[in-house]
Amino acid sequence: MEARPALSIQRSGASQLSTHGVSGGLSSSLPALSTLLGESYQDFPQQAHAEREFMTRSLAHATRLPTNNGVVGHIFSSSSGFSSDIHYSSALPNEKHSINSPFISQSPTNTAALPLPQSSNSLLPQSTLPSHCNKEHSGSWCTDPDFPVSRSVLSIQVENSNCSGIMRSDDFGKQNDWQEWADQLITGDDALASNWNELLVDNVTNLEPKTAYQVAKPCATVPVQNQQLPSLSVESQSVANSSSSENNAPAKSRMRWTPELHEAFVEAVNQLGGSERATPKGVLKLMKVEGLTIYHIKSHLQKYRTARYRPGPSEGSSEKKLTLMEEISSLDLKTGMGITEALRLQMEVQKRLHEQLEIQRNLQLRIEEQGRYLQMMFEKQKSGLDMLKVSSSYPENPPAPSDATNESPTRSEPESSQRDHVNPGAGTVNAKSMLERSPQEVRGEHKAPETGDLEKAETRVSESNSQPSKRPRIEE
Amino acid sequence: MKFGKRLKQQIEETLPSWRDKFLSYKELKKLVRLISSAESPMYGKEDAEAEFVYLLNNEIDKFNGFFMEQEEDFIIRHKDVYIQELQQRIERVISTWGTNGTKPSEAEYRDEMARVRKDMVNFHGEMVLLVNYSNINYTGLAKILKKYDKRTGGLLRLPFIQKVLQQPFFITDLVSKLVKECENTIDEMFPVQVEEEIVKEQREAITVAGKGIFRNTVAALLSMQEIRRGSSTYGHFSLPPLDLSDSDLIHSFQLNPPIPTV
Numbered sequence: 250m251e252a253r254p255a256l257s258i259q260r261s262g263a264s265q266l267s268t269h270g271v272s273g274g275l276s277s278s279l280p281a282l283s284t285l286l287g288e289s290y291q292d293f294p295q296q297a298h299a300e301r302e303f304m305t306r307s308l309a310h311a312t313r314l315p316t317n318n319g320v321v322g323h324i325f326s327s328s329s330g331f332s333s334d335i336h337y338s339s340a341l342p343n344e345k346h347s348i349n350s351p352f353i354s355q356s357p358t359n360t361a362a363l364p365l366p367q368s369s370n371s372l373l374p375q376s377t378l379p380s381h382c383n384k385e386h387s388g389s390w391c392t393d394p395d396f397p398v399s400r401s402v403l404s405i406q407v408e409n410s411n412c413s414g415i416m417r418s419d420d421f422g423k424q425n426d427w428q429e430w431a432d433q434l435i436t437g438d439d440a441l442a443s444n445w446n447e448l449l450v451d452n453v454t455n456l457e458p459k460t461a462y463q464v465a466k467p468c469a470t471v472p473v474q475n476q477q478l479p480s481l482s483v484e485s486q487s488v489a490n491s492s493s494s495e496n497n498a499p500a501k502s503r504m505r506w507t508p509e510l511h512e513a514f515v516e517a518v519n520q521l522g523g524s525e526r527a528t529p530k531g532v533l534k535l536m537k538v539e540g541l542t543i544y545h546i547k548s549h550l551q552k553y554r555t556a557r558y559r560p561g562p563s564e565g566s567s568e569k570k571l572t573l574m575e576e577i578s579s580l581d582l583k584t585g586m587g588i589t590e591a592l593r594l595q596m597e598v599q600k601r602l603h604e605q606l607e608i609q610r611n612l613q614l615r616i617e618e619q620g621r622y623l624q625m626m627f628e629k630q631k632s633g634l635d636m637l638k639v640s641s642s643y644p645e646n647p648p649a650p651s652d653a654t655n656e657s658p659t660r661s662e663p664e665s666s667q668r669d670h671v672n673p674g675a676g677t678v679n680a681k682s683m684l685e686r687s688p689q690e691v692r693g694e695h696k697a698p699e700t701g702d703l704e705k706a707e708t709r710v711s712e713s714n715s716q717p718s719k720r721p722r723i724e725e
Numbered sequence: 726m727k728f729g730k731r732l733k734q735q736i737e738e739t740l741p742s743w744r745d746k747f748l749s750y751k752e753l754k755k756l757v758r759l760i761s762s763a764e765s766p767m768y769g770k771e772d773a774e775a776e777f778v779y780l781l782n783n784e785i786d787k788f789n790g791f792f793m794e795q796e797e798d799f800i801i802r803h804k805d806v807y808i809q810e811l812q813q814r815i816e817r818v819i820s821t822w823g824t825n826g827t828k829p830s831e832a833e834y835r836d837e838m839a840r841v842r843k844d845m846v847n848f849h850g851e852m853v854l855l856v857n858y859s860n861i862n863y864t865g866l867a868k869i870l871k872k873y874d875k876r877t878g879g880l881l882r883l884p885f886i887q888k889v890l891q892q893p894f895f896i897t898d899l900v901s902k903l904v905k906e907c908e909n910t911i912d913e914m915f916p917v918q919v920e921e922e923i924v925k926e927q928r929e930a931i932t933v934a935g936k937g938i939f940r941n942t943v944a945a946l947l948s949m950q951e952i953r954r955g956s957s958t959y960g961h962f963s964l965p966p967l968d969l970s971d972s973d974l975i976h977s978f979q980l981n982p983p984i985p986t987v
Contacts, residue, residue: 602946
């Protein structure tokens with residue numbers, strides 16, 4: 250069975266998200282936390298918490314890892330991934346298994362804090378694992394019931410025990426280590442490497458010319474054919490910022506399909522004789538899209554087959570499973586309208602909802618944009634103010650004019666006088682013009698309240714310093 | 726408070742398979758409360774924040790996964806939905822002019838077309854509901870972050886929300902495009918007749934019974950209206966109240982309690 254890359258780059262956004270607040274270790278906190286959380290988080294499908302072994306090292310890394318790593322994604326076929334890790338680290342190159350990131354979605358319940366008894370055994374039954382691995386070939390989420398262990402095992406543990414030479418525990422959270430680990434695991438296995446396009450694309454919005462990023466070095470062997478199909482480059486939904494884009498553990502990534510990509514897929518499938526006859530490997534070869542893995546194809550093909558088999562009926566309507574007559578009779582409850590009218594009505598509502606959703610989304614974007622801008626402005630002013638404080642410590646020059654210029658936004662002066670000053674005035678004017686732009690882009694309905702809001706926001710910038718108790722944070 | 730209830734309502738009204746894919750707003754709110762009141766020395770603030778962030782990230786993972794899966798599904802199906810309609814028409818034409826094939830009667834044809842239309846409308850509805858899913862989860866996240874900052878004096882909200890804005894589940898451009906495409910197709914294929922306009926005048930209270938896409942979209946719309954009715958903590962980060970110009974259309978809907986499912 251050919252080796253499969255299993256890069257998980259699903260949510261690299263997490264890497265960014267977590268770096269903000271995460272600091273220090275959680276070494277003692279997880280047990281406490283688990284008690285705090287109690288049972289209320291059963292419904293979180295989460296990534297596994299650290300094992301005991303891992304916990305002894307540093308729990309901070311444990312929890313941070315899933316969040317810090319764009320790499321860390323969902324667990325696929327954890328057992329096979331598990332064994333592959335072990336095998337590779339034991340330098341058994343003859344074992345070819347899918348290298349799955351053994352991250353497993355799991356609810357962060359008390360198991361997080363509990364050292365799993367199986368964990369110590371998890372490393373042992375390696376000889377039996379290959380057989381399971383060989384069986385595995387589904388691209389998605391196949392969990393091996395024989396190995397409950399795998400469900401709770403973090404790759405961290407594996408790495409800690411096996412790749413200690415690779416990973417430094419203090420840097421564990423660092424993403425670069427993943428790549429080293431990945432490199433180590435994939436020593437000279439070209440067949441494996443050829444499947445390894447993993448990619449953390451940092452630019453989600455830029456769909457067209459973006460190519461899948463080759464993360465690990467072995468990936469460099471993948472022929473770059475992207476030039477032929479620039480519009481079809483695969484974009485893995487890591488949605489990371491650049492810092493996570495280079496780091497990939499060998500895990501499956503989540504792919505975001507586009508219509509163009511799908512077209513190419515359908516083409517390839519048709520060339521191979523239809524959805525039933527086409528094989529994932531063949532399709533992959535035909536498509537020649539960089540960054541696409543066989544897993545992606547597999548799951549997509551599966552969906553495609555299902556859809557073809559029963560075209561049209563959507564999930565929603567299939568759940569009703571009504572025949573047309575029943576449908577009409579239920580629609581008749583809508584005051585006896587004909588089905589045509591009923592459908593028309595339904596369409597109206599749906600259109601309206603969609604319209605409103607778009608408006609709402611735009612508003613939300615604008616609001617955050619504004620908040621960011623104000624924050625930036627505030628920080629600029631603050632730094633200016635700080636500099637001023639330094640300079641004004643000299644008795645000879647209390648810089649009165651510049652004082653007024655720089656400090657004016659921080660005083661609770663009337664709004665108009667702010668705008669007269671050049672320095673912050675320019676900024677304020679810019680802010681105002683930028684903010685005024687947004688209501689116009691939005692359909693006129695919400696213009697008035699929004700503009701009012703924005704002006705209020707500007708005053709708040711100025712007031713924040715003088716009234717810290719009322720508005721502790723400028724971004725508010 | 727209000728949002729939590731609204732969210733819960735929406736979750737109840739939504740398609741069953743979607744129910745566990747929404748934001749766990751209530752639990753997160755509890756956690757925020759816990760964090761703000763706990764103040765225990767062994768569980769420092771930084772740790773609490775880290776854990777909170779961890780949970781949020783997991784939620785986001787969930788959204789992303791679900792969203793992209795649905796999106797993929799739509800991409801796969803969207804052409805087929807239109808093709809179906811075309812096929813119907815072609816078959817109709819063929820059999821009309823055809824040689825021996827049984828020519829479908831007008832009624833049959835009409836039924837068939839109605840079915841196709843229904844499928845398309847439902848497909849449209851599904852996509853819109855996905856956009857709604859994205860939006861409501863985003864709103865929930867924004868709210869919970871605001872609560873967190875407020876209660877703990879943290880500065881988590883702004884940078885975090887910036888990241889959320891870049892997440893796949895929030896970037897609904899493709900689905901919106903498909904929705905518009907679907908709208909256009911439906912409008913072209915099933916142009917609104919004049920008679921229907923007249924019927925509109927005579928509309929009474931419309932009871933939306935049963936389950937299904939229609940009910941869900943109505944529920945979603947009403948929900949959105951409620952959520953944006955007016956915030957108690959109205960700030961410049963709040964959305965203005967929803968203004969549905971043709972509000973009588975929406976208000977004329979009443980949602981019956983759902984028929985208990987098997």
